[in-house]
Amino acid sequence: MKSVLTRSPVAIAIAWIGLYLAITLFPLFVLLLYGAPTGSTFWVDFSVALGFVGLAMLALQFALTARINLIESSYGIDIILQFHRYISLIAFALVIIHPLILFITKPETLGLLNIIEAPWRAKLAVSSVLALIILIVTAIGRKKLNIPYEPWRIAHGVLAVLAVAFGLGHALGVSNYLGLFWKGVLWSAIALFALWLLVYVRLVKPWMMTRHPYLVEEVIPQRNKVWTLVLRPRGHQGMHFQPGQFAWITLAISPFRMREHPFSMSSSADNPERLEFSIKEVGDFTSTIQDVQPGTKAFLDGPYGVFTIDRYWDSAGFILIAGGIGITPMMSMLVTAADRQDDRSFILIYANKTWEDITFREELEELKQRLDLSVIHVLREPPEDWSGETGYVDRELLERYIPIHRGSRQYFICAAPVMMDAVEIALHELDVPITHVHIEHFNIV
Numbered sequence: 194m195k196s197v198l199t200r201s202p203v204a205i206a207i208a209w210i211g212l213y214l215a216i217t218l219f220p221l222f223v224l225l226l227y228g229a230p231t232g233s234t235f236w237v238d239f240s241v242a243l244g245f246v247g248l249a250m251l252a253l254q255f256a257l258t259a260r261i262n263l264i265e266s267s268y269g270i271d272i273i274l275q276f277h278r279y280i281s282l283i284a285f286a287l288v289i290i291h292p293l294i295l296f297i298t299k300p301e302t303l304g305l306l307n308i309i310e311a312p313w314r315a316k317l318a319v320s321s322v323l324a325l326i327i328l329i330v331t332a333i334g335r336k337k338l339n340i341p342y343e344p345w346r347i348a349h350g351v352l353a354v355l356a357v358a359f360g361l362g363h364a365l366g367v368s369n370y371l372g373l374f375w376k377g378v379l380w381s382a383i384a385l386f387a388l389w390l391l392v393y394v395r396l397v398k399p400w401m402m403t404r405h406p407y408l409v410e411e412v413i414p415q416r417n418k419v420w421t422l423v424l425r426p427r428g429h430q431g432m433h434f435q436p437g438q439f440a441w442i443t444l445a446i447s448p449f450r451m452r453e454h455p456f457s458m459s460s461s462a463d464n465p466e467r468l469e470f471s472i473k474e475v476g477d478f479t480s481t482i483q484d485v486q487p488g489t490k491a492f493l494d495g496p497y498g499v500f501t502i503d504r505y506w507d508s509a510g511f512i513l514i515a516g517g518i519g520i521t522p523m524m525s526m527l528v529t530a531a532d533r534q535d536d537r538s539f540i541l542i543y544a545n546k547t548w549e550d551i552t553f554r555e556e557l558e559e560l561k562q563r564l565d566l567s568v569i570h571v572l573r574e575p576p577e578d579w580s581g582e583t584g585y586v587d588r589e590l591l592e593r594y595i596p597i598h599r600g601s602r603q604y605f606i607c608a609a610p611v612m613m614d615a616v617e618i619a620l621h622e623l624d625v626p627i628t629h630v631h632i633e634h635f636n637i638v
């Protein structure tokens with residue numbers, strides 16, 4: 194029998210979905226097996242079932258965000274985080290509908306909302322819902338509410354633990370459904386699983402990172418407020434990655450402090466002993482990179498991501514479409530291909546504001562000598578004597594460069610969200626198969 198790791202990525206991805214459904218629906222199986230208490234109505238059973246599934250979904254959110262490499266490598270972080278967002282709304286809806294059904298069908302249960310006189314199990318339920326509401330409002334409205342990313346991330350974690358812990362307390366406190374023994378076993382197992390994930394993320398992972406430290410070797414200034422941070426592994430062989438992947442960097446502080454930022458490697462995957470990250474100054478952390486001193490300690494959690502040419506060995510070539518700092522994963526793909534003497538064709542469509550803004554402009558010229566590479570610069574504010582492409586990357590521009598046999602290539606896009614959306618739509622209109630288009634979002638939160 195084939196092991197799960199040698200199966201196709203699609204089969205593994207489907208297997209994960211199956212496992213997810215099995216775990217979320219497991220409380221229902223136990224409920225069916227054990228049977229509802231005598232005298233309960235259909236609506237009460239239905240309401241309890243919704244509550245069980247909603248709570249199991251919430252507990253599983255810890256698994257989705259724990260960056261478990263096996264899961265992440267099946268979908269990519271973008272898709273997992275999208276799923277995390279949508280599923281939290283579905284779970285919230287289930288958790289809310291659960292008491293609403295009770296209030297409508299058994300109006301006497303409305304008294305449970307009286308937080309002072311209500312029993313503990315009801316107080317826990319109300320607290321769980323309140324934590325969930327704050328969690329969802331601050332997650333959806335973080336930017337509008339002007340909440341900085343780091344404090345938000347800490348609060349998000351604390352609120353998630355509270356919501357699930359209170360919810361579990363409520364499930365254990367309600368004595369009707371599932372006999373005491375089964376209820377204890379089931380929800381304790383779910384609680385232990387969530388607790389283990391928390392310990393894994395907060396303690397085990399940071400500890401593993403401390404065992405594989407890196408030192409900053411140099412910081413190289415690039416065009417357009419970008420600095421390349423060069424890291425060397427200390428006492429180990431470095432991180433093996435596929436070109437286009439990324440890692441979470443902790444710089445100058447302990448990884449237990451959980452203040453890390455994601456960056457794509459921009460160097461060759463064939464040289465894990467010298468890792469380069471090209472970082473654009475956009476905020477608090479990124480504006481400190483230029484002042485980082487050689488010898489500073491760094492820790493990496495990675496590699497992550499499925500945005501890589503290495504998954505498409507059978508492709509005749511690649512079309513890379515980058516905007517601004519979105520060039521970093523493309524750069525890694527190109528230098529790795531050059532190191533491997535890859536003789537397939539590469540077309541890079543690279544959008545920037547001005548000619549002087551083009552990060553890696555000279556390096557790309559050199560790469561043309563080592564690869565079958567065409568670079569099409571697209572400038573929004575071109576110099577007067579410019580005869581190249583101008584404006585935005587749109588359907589007409591793409592049509593001029595992508596091959597007639599659209600499906601013979603794989604397409605990689607990394608740029609600002611507006612550009613990525615526009616390019617994705619244009620490629621779709623040009624009949625590029627959707628399975629051949631791969632995107633990397635830099636603003637996932």
Ligand SMILES: Cc1cc2nc3c(=O)[nH]c(=O)nc-3n(C[C@H](O)[C@H](O)[C@H](O)COP(=O)(O)OP(=O)(O)OC[C@H]3O[C@@H](n4cnc5c(N)ncnc54)[C@H](O)[C@@H]3O)c2cc1C
Pocket residue numbers: 342343439452453454455456457458470471472473474475476477478479480518521522633634635636637638
């Ligand atoms: C997969 C991936 C690869 C990336 N690769 C690169 C790269 O190669 N080069 C590059 O310059 N940038 C890259 N980024 C973007 C980079 O992570 C952010 O620009 C950086 O974290 C901003 O931090 P800041 O404190 O300077 O800015 P802030 O002003 O604090 O944040 C700006 C925005 O960046 C995001 N952000 C901030 N902190 C974090 C964090 N700890 N984790 C996740 N997102 C955060 C938030 O959306 C925030 O609103 C990548 C992002 C992702 C998701």
